[in-house]
Amino acid sequence: MTMIGDRQQLAYIAAQAADARVNVELETEGMTLNIGPQHPATHGTLRIIARLDGEQVIWAEPSAGYMHRGYEKLTEVRTYPQVTALINRIDWLGSFANEVPFILAAEKLMGVEAPPRAQHIRTILFELSRIANVSLFLGDLGVQMGAVTPVFFAFRDREYVLNLIEAATGGRFHPNFDRIGGLKDDLPAGFIDETRTVMKKLRNFCDEIEGLLFGNEIFQSRTRGIGVIPKDVALQYGLSGANLRASGVDWDLRRDQTIPMAWDKVDWKVWTHPDGDSFARCWVRLQEVRESTKIVDQLLDTIPSGPVMAKVPKIIKVPEGEAWVSTENPLGEMGYYVVSQGDQGPFRVKIRSASFNNISIVPWALKGVYVPDIITILASLYFILGDIDR
Amino acid sequence: MGLVDRGRLPKPLTTLFNLGRSHSMWVYQWGLACCAIEMGAAFGSPRYDVMRLGVIPLPASPRQADLVVISGTVTDKMAPAIKRLYEQMPEPKYVISMGSCANCGGPYWDSYSVTKGVDQIIPVDVYVPGCPPRPEALLEGIVMLQQRIKNEDMGARWRGEGTKPMTVVDGESIEKGGVPVVVNN
Amino acid sequence: MFPLSSTTDSTTEVPRDEVRETEIARISAALGDAVVDSLVKPHDDMWIRVTADSWLRTAETLKSLGYNYFCFVSAIDWMPSPFGKGEDDPTEPAPERDMSIKQGYTGGATRFQVLARLTQPHTSLGINIKADVDDATMSIQSWTSVFAGANWHERETWEMFGIVFAGHPDLRKMYLPTDFEGYPLRKDFPLLARIVKPWPGIVDVEPMPGDDEQEEGGAS
Numbered sequence: 001m002t003m004i005g006d007r008q009q010l011a012y013i014a015a016q017a018a019d020a021r022v023n024v025e026l027e028t029e030g031m032t033l034n035i036g037p038q039h040p041a042t043h044g045t046l047r048i049i050a051r052l053d054g055e056q057v058i059w060a061e062p063s064a065g066y067m068h069r070g071y072e073k074l075t076e077v078r079t080y081p082q083v084t085a086l087i088n089r090i091d092w093l094g095s096f097a098n099e100v101p102f103i104l105a106a107e108k109l110m111g112v113e114a115p116p117r118a119q120h121i122r123t124i125l126f127e128l129s130r131i132a133n134v135s136l137f138l139g140d141l142g143v144q145m146g147a148v149t150p151v152f153f154a155f156r157d158r159e160y161v162l163n164l165i166e167a168a169t170g171g172r173f174h175p176n177f178d179r180i181g182g183l184k185d186d187l188p189a190g191f192i193d194e195t196r197t198v199m200k201k202l203r204n205f206c207d208e209i210e211g212l213l214f215g216n217e218i219f220q221s222r223t224r225g226i227g228v229i230p231k232d233v234a235l236q237y238g239l240s241g242a243n244l245r246a247s248g249v250d251w252d253l254r255r256d257q258t259i260p261m262a263w264d265k266v267d268w269k270v271w272t273h274p275d276g277d278s279f280a281r282c283w284v285r286l287q288e289v290r291e292s293t294k295i296v297d298q299l300l301d302t303i304p305s306g307p308v309m310a311k312v313p314k315i316i317k318v319p320e321g322e323a324w325v326s327t328e329n330p331l332g333e334m335g336y337y338v339v340s341q342g343d344q345g346p347f348r349v350k351i352r353s354a355s356f357n358n359i360s361i362v363p364w365a366l367k368g369v370y371v372p373d374i375i376t377i378l379a380s381l382y383f384i385l386g387d388i389d390r
Numbered sequence: 391m392g393l394v395d396r397g398r399l400p401k402p403l404t405t406l407f408n409l410g411r412s413h414s415m416w417v418y419q420w421g422l423a424c425c426a427i428e429m430g431a432a433f434g435s436p437r438y439d440v441m442r443l444g445v446i447p448l449p450a451s452p453r454q455a456d457l458v459v460i461s462g463t464v465t466d467k468m469a470p471a472i473k474r475l476y477e478q479m480p481e482p483k484y485v486i487s488m489g490s491c492a493n494c495g496g497p498y499w500d501s502y503s504v505t506k507g508v509d510q511i512i513p514v515d516v517y518v519p520g521c522p523p524r525p526e527a528l529l530e531g532i533v534m535l536q537q538r539i540k541n542e543d544m545g546a547r548w549r550g551e552g553t554k555p556m557t558v559v560d561g562e563s564i565e566k567g568g569v570p571v572v573v574n575n
Numbered sequence: 576m577f578p579l580s581s582t583t584d585s586t587t588e589v590p591r592d593e594v595r596e597t598e599i600a601r602i603s604a605a606l607g608d609a610v611v612d613s614l615v616k617p618h619d620d621m622w623i624r625v626t627a628d629s630w631l632r633t634a635e636t637l638k639s640l641g642y643n644y645f646c647f648v649s650a651i652d653w654m655p656s657p658f659g660k661g662e663d664d665p666t667e668p669a670p671e672r673d674m675s676i677k678q679g680y681t682g683g684a685t686r687f688q689v690l691a692r693l694t695q696p697h698t699s700l701g702i703n704i705k706a707d708v709d710d711a712t713m714s715i716q717s718w719t720s721v722f723a724g725a726n727w728h729e730r731e732t733w734e735m736f737g738i739v740f741a742g743h744p745d746l747r748k749m750y751l752p753t754d755f756e757g758y759p760l761r762k763d764f765p766l767l768a769r770i771v772k773p774w775p776g777i778v779d780v781e782p783m784p785g786d787d788e789q790e791e792g793g794a795s
Binding site: 063064065068070072073074076077078108232233235236237238249251253256257258320321322323324326333335337339341343345348350352356357360361364389 | 618619620622643644645646647649651652655656660661662677679680690692696697699701703721722723724726727728735748749750751759760762764766769
């Protein structure tokens with residue numbers, strides 16, 4: 001009998017101890033959740049360290065730098081034509097768009113302007129790279145919320161755009177097609193007709209995604225009212241692109257800035273959304289793809305004739321001076337501050353990439369949200385690692 | 391099985407095992423930079439469809455993977471994580487280095503923060519050159535690796551002898567010490 | 576009104592840019608004696624250089640003047656690189672280089688300058704702000720109290736140039752491994768790979784046979 005009594009007592013003590021452990025757990029001393037550096041939801045190698053209280057994030061901090069490749073230093077030891085080959089790879093989904101502001105800055109310093117035909121083709125390729133970039137975002141968005149189908153659609157339709165870019169430039173991903181003073185080459189035969197067909201396909205893709213994802217109840221309940229960023233916070237963190245427009249700021253550098261590109265020659269609309277939540281950011285991007293297809297269609301009708309290259313010397317030396325040019329890239333405002341001292345290469349290039357600013361808001365935006373929302377907020381802010389870390 | 395452990399395996403069994411192994415490769419996608427998107431296109435898109443080759447690109451963790459594709463720029467900050475990932479994978483394990491950056495540093499050959507080649511950290515079986523390589527090039531690299539697995543002596547690999555890399559010349563495998571397979575794009 | 580760089584020879588042709596000139600006058604009036612120098616390139620951009628002590632006050636003032644979009648903070652090392660373009664043959668003795676500091680727009684007195692840009696979203700007017708950083712202290716005020724987004728940019732600048740931002744809440748490394756030594760974007764930070772083996776691609780800037788003599792270097 002005593003044996004049993006002892007056993008009972010031991011069991012009681014064990015139960016007490018277990019309860020005590022549970023109580024400690026309920027107090028939730030906090031737990032650190034480490035996402036990354038290699039995690040499917042971070043589109044690459046961003047690492048997020050979050051301190052949790054139960055299901056709530058009390059503190060979160062992205063740890064960047066796993067993709068830091070030292071562009072700003074490397075530009076200092078390269079010539080201007082070599083730099084474009086390098087900066088292609090900053091935002092690798094919309095590579096052509098990276099080249100344009102740098103080339104424009106160099107042209108500004110040299111006092112050269114590309115001929116109208118080159119400006120036109122630049123704008124077409126710029127918008128094509130935006131479509132290639134954001135269509136993958138729209139597909140990937142579903143994956144973050146458990147819907148796998150959209151990503152297949154995105155990869156399917158994106159290939160058509162990549163084929164176009166490849167036909168024109170010779171590179172699927174990194175065209176390196178822009179030259180100081182114009183473009184490397186003219187458009188290939190049949191490009192215009194082919195592009196029209198593809199733009200139609202892309203509009204269908206947008207409709208598909210809208211029906212599949214944006215009308216989906218799960219998608220809406222996971223994005224509506226989640227990760228709200230008010231206008232003044234967005235401005236002081238320097239958010240740009242769709243993230244800023246989704247917070248109600250009607251500002252698009254394509255429209256509001258005079259640069260030698262062809263956006264002012266066509267009719268299109270800048271979409272904004274007053275909500276500032278995850279849904280608004282995704283929705284604005286969807287509309288932007290649609291607008292881009294419209295811009296490309298209209299530009300195809302009005303390509304002026306003429307050369308695609310201005311007269312520039314063979315060996316490019318940029319006169320002394322400083323220039324800042326930024327454009328509305330797929331991810332937001334991307335700018336280059338180029339300091340030249342009259343050499344064949346730049347003296348200093350400050351690369352202002354959009355994702356760096358867009359992601360610097362993450363510690364603010366993740367405070368107080370629930371764990372599953374980390375992924376949707378990150379996905380809707382949309383970043384590319386090369387664009388953060390450079 | 392016991393047979394493999396002892397390092398002796400009858401020829402027909404080896405052939406059977408290798409056939410099975412080469413067509414049920416679970417590949418872990420270690421996507422780092424631009425190449426990750428082309429890898430995604432090769433593994434995830436309907437156009438390239440890697441599964442027809444008997445490659446399954448969706449293991450839950452490196453602990454369940456046979457093959458890892460390192461695609462993109464390896465930085466010095468990232469290098470310890472890659473080493474750790476490789477050590478977590480069970481034997482026999484294979485590595486494909488995809489893209490110029492992972493092969494040798496690529497356009498960042500003079501950078502202060504980039505590791506000049508992932509082969510400084512882990513052994514590489516197949517190098518796929520290109521910046522980034524087309525998805526077709528990656529698929530060819532996988533086919534090369536499959537051919538290599540088919541001709542492998544599992545027992546020797548278990549004993550640690552069969553890890554010599556091979557070169558593929560005109561589609562015919564020739565065993566040669568120290569030269570890894572290079573896919574010509 | 577404001578002196579342009581001597582290399583820009585088209586100053587007379589460009590019409591006056593009244594928008595930017597009134598804007599810079601408004602900013603100069605608001606900042607008072609903090610402004611050391613300012614520059615307007617017509618229909619292009621504005622530059623202003625302020626004293627190091629008024630760096631934070633500049634941000635506050637500009638924010639109240641409508642420049643509430645934070646673009647970036649960075650720095651410039653004006654010292655010419657002792658390694659040139661990293662194209663020297665490592666077996667030969669290093670060539671003589673002109674190491675005199677050549678400052679950019681709005682001048683400067685020190686080796687390091689911080690550079691920032693703010694934008695007015697409703698007009699898309701931007702202004703580049705510069706300030707000298709004292710070589711001895713290598714320190715300047717932080718903008719984090721005015722623009723929260725400056726946090727990461729200042730961390731980056733500190734990591735790359737070694738400029739300390741006084742008042743920054745959390746100045747630690749962001750890109751490089753913690754045991755990394757040196758400040759990579761300083762001009763005297765060597766790219767070791769280039770010192771071991773010079774850039775082989777330099778040959779492709781040699782003139783092609785049959786090129787016009789006048790064409791090469793025509794831009795200089």
